[in-house]
Amino acid sequence: MRQAGRYLPEYRALRQRAGSFLELCYSPQLARDVTLQPLARFDLDAAILFSDILVVPHAMGLELTFIENEGPRLETVSSIADVERLDDSGRNEKFDCVASTVRLVAADIAEGKTLIGFCGAPWTVASYMIEGGSSDREMAKSVALASPEWFEALMAKLVKVSVSYLLQQIHAGAQVVQIFDSWAGELPVASRERWVTQPIAEMVAGVRDVFPGFPVIVFARGVAAGHADVALETGANCVSIEQGVRLDDVVSVLPDTVAVQGNLDPAILLGSRADLIAEVNRICSSVPMKRHIFNLGHGIGQTTDPEAVSLLIQEIRRHDGHV
Numbered sequence: 001m002r003q004a005g006r007y008l009p010e011y012r013a014l015r016q017r018a019g020s021f022l023e024l025c026y027s028p029q030l031a032r033d034v035t036l037q038p039l040a041r042f043d044l045d046a047a048i049l050f051s052d053i054l055v056v057p058h059a060m061g062l063e064l065t066f067i068e069n070e071g072p073r074l075e076t077v078s079s080i081a082d083v084e085r086l087d088d089s090g091r092n093e094k095f096d097c098v099a100s101t102v103r104l105v106a107a108d109i110a111e112g113k114t115l116i117g118f119c120g121a122p123w124t125v126a127s128y129m130i131e132g133g134s135s136d137r138e139m140a141k142s143v144a145l146a147s148p149e150w151f152e153a154l155m156a157k158l159v160k161v162s163v164s165y166l167l168q169q170i171h172a173g174a175q176v177v178q179i180f181d182s183w184a185g186e187l188p189v190a191s192r193e194r195w196v197t198q199p200i201a202e203m204v205a206g207v208r209d210v211f212p213g214f215p216v217i218v219f220a221r222g223v224a225a226g227h228a229d230v231a232l233e234t235g236a237n238c239v240s241i242e243q244g245v246r247l248d249d250v251v252s253v254l255p256d257t258v259a260v261q262g263n264l265d266p267a268i269l270l271g272s273r274a275d276l277i278a279e280v281n282r283i284c285s286s287v288p289m290k291r292h293i294f295n296l297g298h299g300i301g302q303t304t305d306p307e308a309v310s311l312l313i314q315e316i317r318r319h320d321g322h323v
């Protein structure tokens with residue numbers, strides 16, 4: 001996550017050249033370069049498309065800007081009339097730009113490396129559309145819990161447009177897709193099935209209607225003991241797990257057809273070499289290798305030294321072949 005982010009000097013340089021973050025997202029040649037930057041520097045197995053989950057509401061017709069050092073500012077939705085105005089056709093220039101990026105990366109990515117496409121899950125994207133940016137999400141939560149007709153309609157539109165968006169990425173060359181529900185853990189457990197796993201399950205089914213068996217990773221961040229249910233209820237091939245969860249507990253209740261990724265606290269990359277090695281050992285010994293994608297529990301910190309990432313990868317490679 002955020003592997004192409006601001007901790008890399010080559011990202012910051014390119015970002016400066018592009019002007020704004022959104023311009024970078026919608027410039028296929030530059031977004032291609034950013035997507036491939038981590039692979040050029042590190043011995044990684046995969047690259048994640050450079051884009052953002054807020055491209056979807058932007059493409060549906062809402063105004064979006066990213067304020068420097070602050071985050072996104074998105075036009076809000078709060079009524080059925082607002083929802084009806086949203087374009088869920090999936091046909092727009094923004095998705096076309098992202099598909100062009102995917103095609104460029106797919107053409108140039110090294111043999112044996114995997115290109116991961118992605119989008120946000122309906123609940124997380126809806127929460128930004130309700131709040132207008134990063135916030136405590138109190139408003140979004142109260143809307144989800146009251147579940148007015150307009151929220152149901154919004155979630156249905158997000159499922160439809162997100163499936164179309166993922167399919168466009170897959171047609172263009174994405175080999176795996178990841179669905180980010182960054183705020184899944186913010187909803188009460190009783191609402192989780194309705195607003196987290198059910199909409200994601202519909203997305204997974206929508207993708208597999210066109211590409212049977214297509215591999216999907218689901219990141220329902222913050223659901224703690226709920227990751228096994230997320231896997232079972234969504235049909236994901238792999239669940240991504242935040243830091244602070246006991247990986248053993250999740251793995252022991254998951255069917256062995258489901259893989260796991262994540263769990264390394266990004267803050268470990270700011271600490272000592274000994275702590276990093278201990279964490280890599282803990283994680284690698286909790287999951288059989290054939291069911292494991294090594295990853296962080298969330299986005300990489302902005303001040304992370306790229307050398308710490310090199311060291312991490314070197315340590316992970318020592319476990320190649322572990323069972």
Ligand code: CP3
Nearest residue numbers: 001002003004005021049050051052053071072180182299
């Ligand atoms: O590694 C990558 O860069 C892959 C592409 C990627 C980005 N965002 C680029 C980005 C991905 C997969 C995302 C997902 C994303 N975006 C999520 C879900 C994952 C998560 O982090 O929980 C969310 C919630 C967003 C929304 C978003 N985008 C916010 C809230 C912000 C601003 C605050 C922040 O943490 O940076 C962004 C900006 C953003 N998205 C940046 C990048 C590289 C930084 C923008 C910059 O260069 O200034």
